[in-house]
Amino acid sequence: MSHHLDDPVTCLPGVGPKLAGRLAEAFGIRTLRGLLEHYPRRYHDAGAVLDLGEVEEGTPATLLGEVLDWSTRRIPPKGARSRPLDLAEGRIRQASGAVFTVTFFNQRWRPATLPPGTVAAFSGTVKRFRRDLQLTSPDVQTLGTVAAGADAASAAQRLDHQRLLAVYPAVEGLPSFKLNELVAAALEVLAEVDDWLPERLRRDQGLRDLDGALRAIHAPADHADRHTARRRLAFDELFSLQLGLQWRRARLEADTVGLDNGPVEGGWAERFRAELPFPLTGAQTRALATIGTDLGGTRPMHRLLQGDVGSGKTVVAVWAMLSAVDRGRQAALMVPTEVLAEQHHRTLTELLAPLGVNVLDGLRVAALTSSTPVRERRRILSELLTGELDLIVGTHALLEEGVRFADLGVVVIDEQHRFGVSQRVRLKEKAGSSDAVAGAVGEKGGGISAGGGVSPGAATAPDVLVMTATPIPRSLALTLYGDLDVTVLDELPPGREPITTQLITPREAHRRSRLEAFIRTEVAQGRRAYVVCPFVEESDALPGKGAVEEHRRLAREVFGDLEVALVHGRLSAADKDAAMTAFRTGAAQVLVSTTVIEVGVDVPEATIMVIEDAERFGLSQLHQLRGRVGRGGGRSFCVLFAGWSAELSEEAGERLTAVAGTTDGFELAEADLRLRGSGQLFGSAQSGLPDLTLARIQEDIDLVAATRRLATELVAEDADLSSSRHRSLRDEVLRRYAGGLEAFAALETG
Numbered sequence: 001m002s003h004h005l006d007d008p009v010t011c012l013p014g015v016g017p018k019l020a021g022r023l024a025e026a027f028g029i030r031t032l033r034g035l036l037e038h039y040p041r042r043y044h045d046a047g048a049v050l051d052l053g054e055v056e057e058g059t060p061a062t063l064l065g066e067v068l069d070w071s072t073r074r075i076p077p078k079g080a081r082s083r084p085l086d087l088a089e090g091r092i093r094q095a096s097g098a099v100f101t102v103t104f105f106n107q108r109w110r111p112a113t114l115p116p117g118t119v120a121a122f123s124g125t126v127k128r129f130r131r132d133l134q135l136t137s138p139d140v141q142t143l144g145t146v147a148a149g150a151d152a153a154s155a156a157q158r159l160d161h162q163r164l165l166a167v168y169p170a171v172e173g174l175p176s177f178k179l180n181e182l183v184a185a186a187l188e189v190l191a192e193v194d195d196w197l198p199e200r201l202r203r204d205q206g207l208r209d210l211d212g213a214l215r216a217i218h219a220p221a222d223h224a225d226r227h228t229a230r231r232r233l234a235f236d237e238l239f240s241l242q243l244g245l246q247w248r249r250a251r252l253e254a255d256t257v258g259l260d261n262g263p264v265e266g267g268w269a270e271r272f273r274a275e276l277p278f279p280l281t282g283a284q285t286r287a288l289a290t291i292g293t294d295l296g297g298t299r300p301m302h303r304l305l306q307g308d309v310g311s312g313k314t315v316v317a318v319w320a321m322l323s324a325v326d327r328g329r330q331a332a333l334m335v336p337t338e339v340l341a342e343q344h345h346r347t348l349t350e351l352l353a354p355l356g357v358n359v360l361d362g363l364r365v366a367a368l369t370s371s372t373p374v375r376e377r378r379r380i381l382s383e384l385l386t387g388e389l390d391l392i393v394g395t396h397a398l399l400e401e402g403v404r405f406a407d408l409g410v411v412v413i414d415e416q417h418r419f420g421v422s423q424r425v426r427l428k429e430k431a432g433s434s435d436a437v438a439g440a441v442g443e444k445g446g447g448i449s450a451g452g453g454v455s456p457g458a459a460t461a462p463d464v465l466v467m468t469a470t471p472i473p474r475s476l477a478l479t480l481y482g483d484l485d486v487t488v489l490d491e492l493p494p495g496r497e498p499i500t501t502q503l504i505t506p507r508e509a510h511r512r513s514r515l516e517a518f519i520r521t522e523v524a525q526g527r528r529a530y531v532v533c534p535f536v537e538e539s540d541a542l543p544g545k546g547a548v549e550e551h552r553r554l555a556r557e558v559f560g561d562l563e564v565a566l567v568h569g570r571l572s573a574a575d576k577d578a579a580m581t582a583f584r585t586g587a588a589q590v591l592v593s594t595t596v597i598e599v600g601v602d603v604p605e606a607t608i609m610v611i612e613d614a615e616r617f618g619l620s621q622l623h624q625l626r627g628r629v630g631r632g633g634g635r636s637f638c639v640l641f642a643g644w645s646a647e648l649s650e651e652a653g654e655r656l657t658a659v660a661g662t663t664d665g666f667e668l669a670e671a672d673l674r675l676r677g678s679g680q681l682f683g684s685a686q687s688g689l690p691d692l693t694l695a696r697i698q699e700d701i702d703l704v705a706a707t708r709r710l711a712t713e714l715v716a717e718d719a720d721l722s723s724s725r726h727r728s729l730r731d732e733v734l735r736r737y738a739g740g741l742e743a744f745a746a747l748e749t750g
């Protein structure tokens, strides 16, 4: 009873270097903490475990005991039975000393998996055979082994009253029951665990104490016990994560001062708003108010702007960018692809046209990508440095060496999940040509360390607005983007056309030709259609349509009377641009493409979106693609061809059914998270997110929200968690993330 969580597993009786090595190798378990945080995967509900004396013949029962020995024999064929029967008969001794038999037929491997000394639970129907009580072909759950010389009765007894038996993630050589034994041994030697959560907080949140929870998660008395234990431990995972995030953010802000980019009366931003050809939606109006306050505030803005496809995020972004120009500064919009950069550049130019763009006294706007010709690039770079250019749209090219701003006030990052962390940091580092600014945001606050406080020479930092093209579930936003404030555009502009989504499998092959006829009628009325393929070209490696082949087929065989354009990532920028222009102007009525058109492309006349081999696309990708239609050109259609080049998996089927079932992006995002699990989502975001072992962000959304609120309040009151009351909280965060502070750096999305 004197060991601590950080003691090595070798402090347990019977754990030598060899077993310790195996634990470390298989699960990374080195300490008692590691062992106790190797949580059960599930629980085996043994039901009522009975003593032989209580057993009624002919009823189902679970009997528990130690294997004494086995006898095997072969029963020769007889009568209709043409094969011999292999019979294995084991004698099992209960803790009371009573003995029963278990029999298995044609399972010659059984005795080897249950050697003498094994303690196991056998569930089946009890029969009396001669004078013996017997279970025939019972279900078996191995519980442990009676160590040489150990008392069989006590081993059985320990397990006897444990109705819910933990089943652990196991590997060859370290079976679950071995882990049961080790965990039980650890709980036996472990001194009472100190609780890092203040009692008051625990009481307010209705959480049980840590010591009890750690014990109960491994050996719960009943389901309620297991449940409260899990809740407490999941709370710890989420709360320490949120504390880390908020703490880190507070430190970053302590080192930097925000710029006043608040909108100016009679300025560009105000005029832009007044000149828009449509009234803002209520959600947009609210977003502008919030962002306006951020921009004018003394803390740098770190805000996530979320909204469904077509909710009008661009207008909000442009307004924020113009606010910086009102203060004599510059603004940058960074996007992940060249097509999107072109699109945004054009949108910006159109939206700003009423204010005057690239004319004397007008706004100066440019786009920079890796395809920008050298001479133009040189001009843009020099104008960025002198401050002549007000707004720049660009891809990763904005991050290259040699791109410097005179005075960068606002940074908007679209599709932020597609950028790596280091890239985001780099753009902010370009905030100004003065040395004081470079690196201030990205590097200095790079980690949480004990000690340190507000640095005296605080630098200025631009305001950052991050946008996602597709909604992400609230639970994910609050964790993955835990250090960002979140604004949601939860309202679509009026006049959106409904989109009908249909799924076509090869069983309804005739619908393909019907669709082709339908496209022709739509085109005759001035409408346009996208056809999206998963690959540029077909290959043997992965089944699925190639855009090049499909373009050839459609142009020659199907729509010989129409103009069919082609766009994909391997085309030159000029060819891409030509194809997009043809489609936008109507010179081409059908556009065959890969997912290069996934985001941002805005052609209101397009009313049909055909997606080939739709199972090859992720749920949010499908939603994005569908968002390319329904933009004002009339009633719209999305047609998903699935199962044509390969058999449809169950998961893919569910995904497609979900897409067909709703056009609400937030609903789909929740479905996506459910289908894929948060682990994969975090993984795909390359977040390096610290492990959430027990917490499930979707089911535990109440905990996610509560821990975030608590952490924010706490850090607001004590930015560096330096008060003595918060010592244990501070220590816990440092302990969990010490050495792994990259985790927070990865989550630093501003």
Ligand code: ADP
Pocket (backbone or CB within 6 Å): 278, 279, 280, 281, 284, 307, 308, 309, 310, 311, 312, 313, 314, 315, 493, 494, 600, 602
């Ligand atoms: P997303 O949020 O997907 O980026 P966009 O910003 O591209 O959406 O906007 C989609 C379309 O809706 C654009 O054509 C844009 O001009 C238009 N739009 C934006 N706000 C409004 C509004 N308040 N009323 C009508 N149309 C709007």
Ligand code: MG
Pocket (backbone or CB within 6 Å): 313, 314, 469, 600
């Ligand atoms: Mg957009």
